[in-house]
Amino acid sequence: MAKKLPKVPVVIAGMGWAGSIIASELTKAGIKTVGLERGKERKMSDYLMVHDELRFQHREELMQDLSKETITSRNNQGMRALPMRHYGTFIVGDGLGGAGSHWNGQTYRFLPYDFEIKSLTEKRYGKNKIKPEYPLQDWGITYDEMEPYYDTFEKMSGISGETVELYGHRSNPYPTGPMLKTPVLEEFEKAAKKLGYNPYMMPSANLSENYTNPDGIARAACQYCAYCENFGCEYGAKADPVVTTIPVAQKTGNLDLRVHSNVTRILNDGTKATGVVYVDTFTGEEFEQPAEVVVLASYVFNNVRLLLNSGLGKPYNPDTGTGVIGKNYCYQVSSGYSTLYYNDREFNLYAGAGALGIEIPEFTGDNFDHTNENFLHGAGVRSTQYGNRPIANNNAPIGTPAWGEEFKNQSIKYANSVLQVKSQGASLPHRNNYLDLDPTYKDAYGMPLLRMTYDYTEQDRQLVKYISKITRAIAEEMGPDHIDTVGEQAPFNVNVDTNTHNTGGVIMGADPKDSAINSYQQMWDAENVFVVGASAFPHNSCFNPTGTLGALSYRAAEGIGRYLKEGGSLV
Amino acid sequence: MSDKEKNQVEDRTRRTFLRNSGFALGGIVIGGTVGSLLGTTDTKNESNVNTESGAPVANPNVALMFFYPEEYETTMAAAERIFPKNDLGPGAMELNAGIYIDHQLASQWGVNARDYTDGPFYKPEPTQGEQIKVLRKDLFRLGLKGLDNYSNENYQTNFADLEAAEQDEVLTAFEKGEGPSLSGVSTSDFFKLLRQLTIEGIYADPLYGGNKEMLGWQMRKYPGTYMSYVKEIKSDEFVELDQQSLHSHMGHS
Ligand SMILES: Cc1cc2nc3c(=O)[nH]c(=O)nc-3n(C[C@H](O)[C@H](O)[C@H](O)COP(=O)(O)OP(=O)(O)OC[C@H]3O[C@@H](n4cnc5c(N)ncnc54)[C@H](O)[C@@H]3O)c2cc1C
Ligand code: SF4
Numbered sequence: 001m002a003k004k005l006p007k008v009p010v011v012i013a014g015m016g017w018a019g020s021i022i023a024s025e026l027t028k029a030g031i032k033t034v035g036l037e038r039g040k041e042r043k044m045s046d047y048l049m050v051h052d053e054l055r056f057q058h059r060e061e062l063m064q065d066l067s068k069e070t071i072t073s074r075n076n077q078g079m080r081a082l083p084m085r086h087y088g089t090f091i092v093g094d095g096l097g098g099a100g101s102h103w104n105g106q107t108y109r110f111l112p113y114d115f116e117i118k119s120l121t122e123k124r125y126g127k128n129k130i131k132p133e134y135p136l137q138d139w140g141i142t143y144d145e146m147e148p149y150y151d152t153f154e155k156m157s158g159i160s161g162e163t164v165e166l167y168g169h170r171s172n173p174y175p176t177g178p179m180l181k182t183p184v185l186e187e188f189e190k191a192a193k194k195l196g197y198n199p200y201m202m203p204s205a206n207l208s209e210n211y212t213n214p215d216g217i218a219r220a221a222c223q224y225c226a227y228c229e230n231f232g233c234e235y236g237a238k239a240d241p242v243v244t245t246i247p248v249a250q251k252t253g254n255l256d257l258r259v260h261s262n263v264t265r266i267l268n269d270g271t272k273a274t275g276v277v278y279v280d281t282f283t284g285e286e287f288e289q290p291a292e293v294v295v296l297a298s299y300v301f302n303n304v305r306l307l308l309n310s311g312l313g314k315p316y317n318p319d320t321g322t323g324v325i326g327k328n329y330c331y332q333v334s335s336g337y338s339t340l341y342y343n344d345r346e347f348n349l350y351a352g353a354g355a356l357g358i359e360i361p362e363f364t365g366d367n368f369d370h371t372n373e374n375f376l377h378g379a380g381v382r383s384t385q386y387g388n389r390p391i392a393n394n395n396a397p398i399g400t401p402a403w404g405e406e407f408k409n410q411s412i413k414y415a416n417s418v419l420q421v422k423s424q425g426a427s428l429p430h431r432n433n434y435l436d437l438d439p440t441y442k443d444a445y446g447m448p449l450l451r452m453t454y455d456y457t458e459q460d461r462q463l464v465k466y467i468s469k470i471t472r473a474i475a476e477e478m479g480p481d482h483i484d485t486v487g488e489q490a491p492f493n494v495n496v497d498t499n500t501h502n503t504g505g506v507i508m509g510a511d512p513k514d515s516a517i518n519s520y521q522q523m524w525d526a527e528n529v530f531v532v533g534a535s536a537f538p539h540n541s542c543f544n545p546t547g548t549l550g551a552l553s554y555r556a557a558e559g560i561g562r563y564l565k566e567g568g569s570l571v
Numbered sequence: 572m573s574d575k576e577k578n579q580v581e582d583r584t585r586r587t588f589l590r591n592s593g594f595a596l597g598g599i600v601i602g603g604t605v606g607s608l609l610g611t612t613d614t615k616n617e618s619n620v621n622t623e624s625g626a627p628v629a630n631p632n633v634a635l636m637f638f639y640p641e642e643y644e645t646t647m648a649a650a651e652r653i654f655p656k657n658d659l660g661p662g663a664m665e666l667n668a669g670i671y672i673d674h675q676l677a678s679q680w681g682v683n684a685r686d687y688t689d690g691p692f693y694k695p696e697p698t699q700g701e702q703i704k705v706l707r708k709d710l711f712r713l714g715l716k717g718l719d720n721y722s723n724e725n726y727q728t729n730f731a732d733l734e735a736a737e738q739d740e741v742l743t744a745f746e747k748g749e750g751p752s753l754s755g756v757s758t759s760d761f762f763k764l765l766r767q768l769t770i771e772g773i774y775a776d777p778l779y780g781g782n783k784e785m786l787g788w789q790m791r792k793y794p795g796t797y798m799s800y801v802k803e804i805k806s807d808e809f810v811e812l813d814q815q816s817l818h819s820h821m822g823h824s
Contacts, residue, residue: 051796052817054775059680070687075698082699086686183807223799234798346809350793351800385804390774390793403653403746403766404739412659415791416809441689495700 002277002286008034008256009564011276011291013263013306016098017546018532018553019297020241020249021153024215025557027254031564034289035255036278038262038298039064039095042242047232053389057230062102064092068262068281069443071301073494075455076432077318083441083449088495090502091230092299096259097242099299099500100546104229104354104386105205105238107159108543109150109551111365112143112168113377117539120366121376129376133431134459135321135328136376137538140510140571141519143168149551157239157550158211158219161203166361179208179222184347184419185358188383191477197360202382203547204355205239215248226387228354238354261287263302264445266294266310266529273312273529279445293560296506296531297553300329303535304435304505305450313506313516313525316434318453324516326436328429328504329452330540333460334497335489336379336468337422340480341397346416352387359383363470364542365426375462379425379542381470388415398484419478421471425464426542427503430457435505455492464489501545503537508552510571520559520570521552527569532556632780633670637677637708641731645715646672648731652738653769660790661783668772671781672711675768681708705756707764713753714745714761721750721758776817785814796820 010026012019015037026033055061064070072081093099113120118136121129130136151171161174178201181189185201192199206222213219222237236243249255260281267274267288275290296303307313307325316327359382362368370376395418396410438451468487475483490496509515512524521536523529532553534545541548559570635643647669656662663669675681683706695702703710718730722741726733730741744750748759772781774788776796782788788795794812796819803810 049817049820051820052776052778054771054779058771060685065685066687067683067685073699075696079696079699080693082693082695082702083687083689084700085688085702086683086700088700180805182804223801224804225797225799227796346792348800348803348806348810351804387800390788390791391771394770403742403769405655405657408654408657408662409659412791415793440691441687491698493698493700 002288004288005290007275007290007292008032009291010034010293010295010560011036011289012295012297013276013278014038014098014296014298014302015096015241015246015257016093016297016299017100017241017245017550019295020097020100020245021550021553022295022297022530022532022557022560023255024245024249025554026560027249027252029561030252030254031561032254033249033256034291035249035257036261036263036276036289037096037257037259038281039259041259042096042101042232044232044234044236044243047234050231050234051225051227053227053391056102056227057389058391060087060091062093062095062230062232063087064094067444069449071450071452072438072441073452073454075453075492077453081438081451081453084494089493089497090500092301096246096257097240100239100241101232102230103546104544106355106357106544107154107157107161107203107205107239107547109146109168110143110541110543110548113365114539114541115139115141115143115146117377124366125371129370134457135429135431135514137328137507137509137514139519139538140508140515145519146548146551147171149554150547152554153547153550156213156215156244157205158207158213159203159205159239159547160208162200164200164361165198166364166367174203176208176211179204179206179353179356180224181358182348182356182385184349184385185356185383187419187478188358188421188474191474192360194477195473197362199358199360202355202357202359202384204353206233206353206355207237207239213244215244217244217248219243222353224351224353224356224387226350226352226389228352229386262445263298263306264309264447266296266306266312268310268312268526268529270311270525272526292564293528293530295556295560296529297533299533300502300505300535301435301450303531303533305437305447307506307531308437308450309447312529313523315436318432318434321431324507324514326434326505327516328507328538329433329435329454330427330429330503330537331454331492331497332427332499332501332540332542333379333425333456333464333489334423334499335486336425336464336471337420338468338471338475338483338485339395340419340421340475340478341395341414341482342417342419343481347419349385349388349416349418352385354386356386357382357384363467373462373466375459375466377426377428377463377542379423379463379467381421381423381467381474383419383421390415397482419480421475421478423467423471424499424542424544425460425467427540428457428459429504429539430459433457456489461489501534501540503534503540503545506531506535507538508536509538518569518571519555521556522559522563522570527567528563530556530560633667635673637673637681642712642715643669643673644731645718645729648738649718649742649765650769650772652735652742653766654773655735661786663769663773665783666773666781666787667783668769668781671772671775671779672768674780675771676708676711682706701760703756703760705754710753710756710761711764713756714758714765717751717753717758717761718745721745778817785816788814
């Protein structure tokens, strides 16, 4: 029997960006909040010995322990889903700060087009442009309504960047200027400008300069130390909940933070939650935490899984297209890139930062004409400089053997002489791509795992083909000795594809028929449950998700505050 | 203990080992793998230099915590073909990739401690990732045995004793999944593990036992780990830095 604890106003499952933003906003407003986090405690000094490629990148020290739980995957309903036994593709956050401790920090806003994608597409191209198997939806909120929340998130995290003409209007410039335009990025810039594009520096949560945020949190400038993606920042230069939001919440005295606490179920009667059940991951002891408001901030996968395992909300049925929980799971496409090899030039590729990059806006969203194209939306075409660590980066022209003397010669020859023009493409929902519960496999606590049914679609393949021509043209303009372009999108492979941007499953919208939550992330079916994170995205844009999910978290916090006072539906 | 005393103790230990192992009976020449193994231990792995006296000191980390000596031999031979010594610099053997692999297989990673290991196990589609029930440490051991079995079948000798070109033929067969089934696991899965571990043994921080004296990094002008590259990243010219390992960050807290 679970031990029943005293009731609290708010309980949050998961303390990454989403959970910690809610916690800091509510506790600042004087609301007692319990934060439950399945992983370990974490503080900035933990990052002092973090420049270890093996431990943190290849042994995934900071990520979810897959022996406790994983997902199962299959490409279509005809296949048997099997567990992802070790990492290969997306890696999942764990511990205080969640993936916010080891993310890159590329911090974008989505486009005005994204929030009204259905209406705007139909307006420009007619009703028949969106094929019926792609359930594109408006988000139930406009860019203009989102803008103040983006602004708040960017100020909290101190985003460094420059205003881009083609993107949505900004009420304020970025809080800090763009990062260093390094010689590597200048190569891309020169070529892109020659081709008539307008490159801009990628918006970054790696601070370009020292910065103190509105909560009084002071952080140092980025040192371009190159141990950023997959690592924590020992300078606090990278915005991380452990450095920004969590200390603020803790200082109020209103946050009761419990680590090693894995939430397994939401207690509910189908229309209202009464609290959550969680397990102490060390002792196995079970607790019941009653609360006025339950917030799920346990990342896309567990947000969906907790709802399904708790019987809350209507599960999506791909055969009828009805139901919403698990619907519109999206990812991103990152094929279509070109790799550039230089015979006589060396760059300082060992140096870099997680969000150091340059990009062109011309092929994002609906910023180019799709009348004659067989796809919608687009991609960010970009060059980055993360710091090429040696286990992960052994590039050699296609056709080079994967081992032996030639491999050694080529991978060493190009170690400091290889650049890439990459792309990050939008992912639109397809009725056959969804999340539900696995019928066979369970987690360490006996709860069914989440099953992912996903493959790239015709839309994705056409998009990749189109974009690969753009990356190729820029690569050619950059003038290397050899270029390899990957022009086709292969099937989704759970051990190969390396994008970490999973979205959807508990999507927002204006209508309970085709969405699970409203624009305050409040569940239509249970008004005291708020589901926060990229699970709310009805589709995935061609940008990294955290800026948008951060903004939505601020809106959700505002909604929860109002709900505690007024009750009822917030829209 | 002075270095001289230390060396004497080591010599004594080695003599004791030879006696106890029953291979060195006064005057009889030690042949085969054991001989070369002892040779390896003697010369290749003990060249860490004591900076004060300039004399070589032993690195106690160069010892086996997982492999049996013959397995270590086979591993080194195979890893050397993945990343051979040539004009550019040392190969896997000299970089102590074998020691690295030994230590990794003895670690929690060797027993798949952070992998999802619940059954049932089914044959996956190519897009579903490996579904291997056998633990990494066991698969590696089976793979080494498989290399010898395959070599004996086709060349009538153990893998470590083959010519380099023949070793490459064996490894190529394994890469393609040809050769004996390893308790139901394909030789290609073993090959993948071998390749991954070899690359890691060359380029992981020396704290893990490979990348000896950071020579793996030096070959590709990788500086290892510095706290800041603000200056270097702005430079149009390539800036070559001395290698530094994680050890240099000790004591910062
Ligand atoms: C290597 C990497 C690089 C990335 N780079 C970028 C980038 O450059 N830009 C960008 O926008 N995004 C990036 N992302 C994605 C970004 O990190 C995530 O979008 C963001 O951190 C998600 O925040 P979240 O709070 O929703 O989820 P998370 O950060 O995953 O937090 C969820 C938390 O909930 C906890 N939890 C889960 N289940 C339970 C449970 N049952 N009980 C209790 N606790 C639970 C988890 O342990 C975790 O701490 C990257 C991700 C990775 C992995
Ligand atoms: S690159 Fe910059 S932001 Fe990233 S970890 Fe290093 S110092 Fe921190």
